[in-house]
Amino acid sequence: MRTIVDLHIHSYYSRATSKKLTIAGIAKYAAIKGVDVIATGDITHPKWMNEIERDLEEDGSGFFRLRDGSSSVLFTLFGEIASVYTKHGRGRRVHTLFGVSSIAAARQVNKRLTDAGFNLAYDGRPIVGMDVKELAKIYLDADPDALIIPAHIWTPWFAVFGSKSGFDSLEECFEEMTPYIYGIETGLSSDPEMNWRVSALNNVTILSNSDAHSPEKIGREATVFDWATRTYHALYQSIKNQTDIAYTIEFYPEEGKYHLDGHRACHIQFTPQQTAKHKGVCPKCGLPLVVGVMNRVEVLADQTIQAAPRTKIPFNSIVPLPEIIADSFGVGVASKKVHTEFQKIIDSLGNEFHVLLDASRAELERVAQPIVAEAILRVRAGKLHINPGYDGVFGTVHVFTEAERATFQPKQHALF
Numbered sequence: 465m466r467t468i469v470d471l472h473i474h475s476y477y478s479r480a481t482s483k484k485l486t487i488a489g490i491a492k493y494a495a496i497k498g499v500d501v502i503a504t505g506d507i508t509h510p511k512w513m514n515e516i517e518r519d520l521e522e523d524g525s526g527f528f529r530l531r532d533g534s535s536s537v538l539f540t541l542f543g544e545i546a547s548v549y550t551k552h553g554r555g556r557r558v559h560t561l562f563g564v565s566s567i568a569a570a571r572q573v574n575k576r577l578t579d580a581g582f583n584l585a586y587d588g589r590p591i592v593g594m595d596v597k598e599l600a601k602i603y604l605d606a607d608p609d610a611l612i613i614p615a616h617i618w619t620p621w622f623a624v625f626g627s628k629s630g631f632d633s634l635e636e637c638f639e640e641m642t643p644y645i646y647g648i649e650t651g652l653s654s655d656p657e658m659n660w661r662v663s664a665l666n667n668v669t670i671l672s673n674s675d676a677h678s679p680e681k682i683g684r685e686a687t688v689f690d691w692a693t694r695t696y697h698a699l700y701q702s703i704k705n706q707t708d709i710a711y712t713i714e715f716y717p718e719e720g721k722y723h724l725d726g727h728r729a730c731h732i733q734f735t736p737q738q739t740a741k742h743k744g745v746c747p748k749c750g751l752p753l754v755v756g757v758m759n760r761v762e763v764l765a766d767q768t769i770q771a772a773p774r775t776k777i778p779f780n781s782i783v784p785l786p787e788i789i790a791d792s793f794g795v796g797v798a799s800k801k802v803h804t805e806f807q808k809i810i811d812s813l814g815n816e817f818h819v820l821l822d823a824s825r826a827e828l829e830r831v832a833q834p835i836v837a838e839a840i841l842r843v844r845a846g847k848l849h850i851n852p853g854y855d856g857v858f859g860t861v862h863v864f865t866e867a868e869r870a871t872f873q874p875k876q877h878a879l880f
């Protein structure tokens with residue numbers, strides 16, 4: 465059974481997130497997107513845990529359903545912790561996803577962290593000043609099947625491989641706990657192909673999640689499993705053994721805000737080669753450039769894609785449907801016109817993943833404006849114009865040039 469899973473989102477208790485990220489809001493948008501199993505997010509937050517217990521019930525599978533039965537979306541208990549600590553004389557900032565199969569396990573971890581003096585209540589994604597490998601032990605004590613997944617591993621400031629904050633290998637970070645790291649999250653700024661070049665990742669499962677801070681972003685990246693039954697155990701086994709994973713759904717990594725190198729304020733956007741030519745220094749302000757994900761991968765890459773020894777999980781690059789519609793019409797993604805077309809397509813064809821991945825040309829042309837149908841098919845074929853992101857600036861992906869867009873006429877509706 466195809467099961468689309470997103471293990472990384474945040475609730476409205478996290479900083480800079482949408483008020484709509486309630487349990488009901490998450491369930492609603494997961495269904496619109498076509499996500500079958502969605503993270504609760506923020507399992508360290510005491511008030512959010514109370515809402516989880518109030519609104520969800522475990523159904524015997526280790527996953528959770530809405531108590532009121534209003535949605536078939538399944539929830540899984542996952543949260544993110546920012547570990548900030550010093551190791552081998554250097555400051556480290558590492559973000560990690562932790563997943564458990566029971567509320568009791570999540571509560572047990574929270575009690576231990578609170579008893580140790582950490583404040584979990586001020587942010588859904590708390591900063592915990594503890595070596596992340598010790599945190600891994602606490603989770604495994606509470607639940608032997610806990611999943612520990614380094615998040616967006618390449619981002620410069622907050623990741624296990626981050627150029628500004630991290631390590632050069634999983635072993636350096638997790639030491640004796642490394643064998644319990646079964647999966648990593650690529651993050652928006654890298655795709656699996658980039659990760660296949662790093663032999664340090666040969667034995668872990670490459671996963672993709674949305675890291676959504678608003679419900680509209682749910683599922684912008686996700687992992688597609690093929691399970692006999694939808695259970696936490698199936699999720700655990702798949703990630704541990706790299707089995708029953710069909711493919712990952714990927715953002716174009718160039719869209720990520722740390723893909724290339726540069727300085728946002730100086731409008732300097734460099735490829736790794738240009739950065740090397742300038743010896744890592746900004747030609748405008750003379751300060752070190754913020755080194756992006758592409759460059760960091762180049763530094764740690766030690767094998768060709770072909771040489772990657774393990775079974776590689778395929779991937780499918782998408783552009784979110786609202787962005788496709790916005791580009792087709794040449795308007796902003798938040799505009800009414802985009803919303804109306806999006807709603808019309810979803811109401812008629814089902815969820816967004818069906819539209820992006822499965823719907824036939826005939827289906828699309830029956831419902832969508834011709835230019836939108838064409839755009840969806842072009843995205844599937846990878847025919848795009850891309851301007852990469854850098855130093856916190858999101859990249860842009862366009863399906864059409866101005867001239868191409870002008871050749872499409874709006875669909876004429878019959879009068880009767």
Ligand SMILES: [Zn+2]
Binds near residue numbers: 559615616
């Ligand atoms: Zn994070």
Ligand SMILES: [Zn+2]
Binds near residue numbers: 746747748749750751
């Ligand atoms: Zn500069």
